[in-house]
Structures are given as structure tokens and as C-alpha cells.
Amino acid sequence: MKVSVTRSDAHYEVAFHRPAFSRIASFSQIVEPIYDAFSAEVQIPPDAIKLENGNTIATAGVTLTLFSGFSLFEARLDGYKARFLDLQSSEAIDQAKRYAKLFESAVCGFLADGIPAYWRLIIPSWLTVDGGMDAAEGLIRGLTWLPESHDPFEIGSTKVSSQVRFDCFNTEDLWTVRVTVDKSAMPDTHLFLEISSEYVHGSPFNTLDKQAEHLSIVWNSVVSKLGLEGD
Incomplete structure (x- = not known):
């Protein structure tokens, strides 16, 4: 898409x-x-x-x-x-x-x-989709499943729960990623995608550079697994 x-x-x-x-x-x-x-x-x-x-x-x-x-x-x-x-x-x-x-x-x-207890990095984005709002709604309907034992975005999570919001955890590297996919409320856009990562004290991702690099990898993997392609 x-x-x-x-x-x-x-x-x-x-x-x-x-x-x-x-x-x-x-x-x-x-x-x-x-x-x-x-x-x-x-x-x-x-x-x-x-x-x-x-x-x-x-x-x-x-x-x-x-x-x-x-x-x-x-x-x-x-x-x-x-x-x-x-x-x-x-x-x-x-x-x-x-x-x-x-x-x-x-x-x-x-x-x-x-002393930091946690770091949180959040990237909300608003996208236009070929096919408009109908295509965006179709994508969202296809995401209402519960992959309890899977890593659907291949981001290294050890546990996942979902509806249209996916909570992904990695207990070894001490991070949590939340992926939210929804219809966009912003005019002239169709899809809202937010990726939020949280790293607790002791995580190897303990600097902004490391966190930004990790979130970029997560973003690219999520977008790919959602079947989204940039124009």
C-alpha cells in the first residue's frame, strides 16, 4: 500500500x-x-x-x-x-x-x-494512503488479532498483545514498544501511526542516539510488516 x-x-x-x-x-x-x-x-x-x-x-x-x-x-x-x-x-x-x-x-x-528511571521516545505520524480512508480502514480491520506468542513486526520482542494497539516487550534489553494504528483525525490525511518506545534503567539503549537508532529500526520494520510503501 x-x-x-x-x-x-x-x-x-x-x-x-x-x-x-x-x-x-x-x-x-x-x-x-x-x-x-x-x-x-x-x-x-x-x-x-x-x-x-x-x-x-x-x-x-x-x-x-x-x-x-x-x-x-x-x-x-x-x-x-x-x-x-x-x-x-x-x-x-x-x-x-x-x-x-x-x-x-x-x-x-x-x-x-x-538518575534516570526511564527514557521515552514517541514518534506520531500522519499519512496519506493510496485508496484514501477506505484503504486505511481496511488495513486497521486486518490488525485486530492477538499474537500472544509472536513477534509480528520482527523487532525482537519477547511478548506481544494487540488490538489496533500493539504492546511489544523485550525483557532482556528492558524496552517496551507500543505501536498504535488508527484512522487519522488530521484533515487531508488517512492513517495515524504512532510508535512509542520506553527504556528502563539498565537497558543497553541508555542514550538518545542509541534509542533513536533502535526506534528507527523498529519504525522501518513495522512499516514493512504493515505492507506500507513510501511514494
Whole structure:
């Protein structure tokens, strides 16, 4: 089935085992290393960095917004995340990964006692399909099965459960992949495909580069097994 990717986003999230308590009193100082990390690469508008002076772990945070909101970064005492919208090219993807690593380096350098409990990388995509919505619905109907003892996408999972959402696990390498296939709610697109990977502490995929490479392999395998071909 011929498809074309109309839009892809990327979300990266890291949660700590326990909050970086040693930085509670001085958390506002994280603004400077974040600013320094990005100022050499991009012009940072005066209102791009926002400090949330909350009095709890959940409410104290710093956000950096770039490119009219298409890139958003958030740091808190219990972890950090980055979001990139509408990645249209391989160059945009490489840039997003570079910016995520810049942010990660700045945050981890400041919150030195924050030990990751898990990393999560999510790629939602919206596609057009030859045959339109009828073809997309036909594909989705064919996926409502339960391969409890199989690895349908050949991604190295040791256990799989599914309906239109497949949860795939690898207990040795400590990762979980969730594959969601659905009708698209975005205008002028037909199919929604989201691949979400999570790596817990102790996984060999313990850096963004390794996680991105793994997710790329998973993506290509899933797309192939779904019978989707790029135009």
C-alpha cells in the first residue's frame, strides 16, 4: 500500500528515580546553563525561557520555547522532556536530535544527582494512503488479532498483545514498544501511526542516539510488516 508521510512529531521524555532534591533551593539557576547551551546556535527571544516558581516538585519548572512553539523543552526536579512538531525532513530530524542532546546535557549537568528511571521516545505520524480512508480502514480491520506468542513486526520482542494497539516487550534489553494504528483525525490525511518506545534503567539503549537508532529500526520494520510503501 503506497503511503506518504504528511507530518511527523517527536517527543522525548526522561523521568528520574527520585527528584534532584539537592537543587530545590537553587533550581532557578538552571536557566543559565540552558540559555548558554542554545544561545550559540539560535537566537533566543526574551520571552522564550519561562521560570515556574512553584513550591512543589510538580510545579517548579523551566520551559524553553523556540521557533514559534514548534520546539518546546521542559526541565523539572524529577525529569525533563522535549517536543518537536512537524519534522518535515531528515535535516529537521537531525536538528531536533541535536537540540534534545543540548538540552539534556545542560539539564543533567545541573541536576547531577538525577538518575534516570526511564527514557521515552514517541514518534506520531500522519499519512496519506493510496485508496484514501477506505484503504486505511481496511488495513486497521486486518490488525485486530492477538499474537500472544509472536513477534509480528520482527523487532525482537519477547511478548506481544494487540488490538489496533500493539504492546511489544523485550525483557532482556528492558524496552517496551507500543505501536498504535488508527484512522487519522488530521484533515487531508488517512492513517495515524504512532510508535512509542520506553527504556528502563539498565537497558543497553541508555542514550538518545542509541534509542533513536533502535526506534528507527523498529519504525522501518513495522512499516514493512504493515505492507506500507513510501511514494
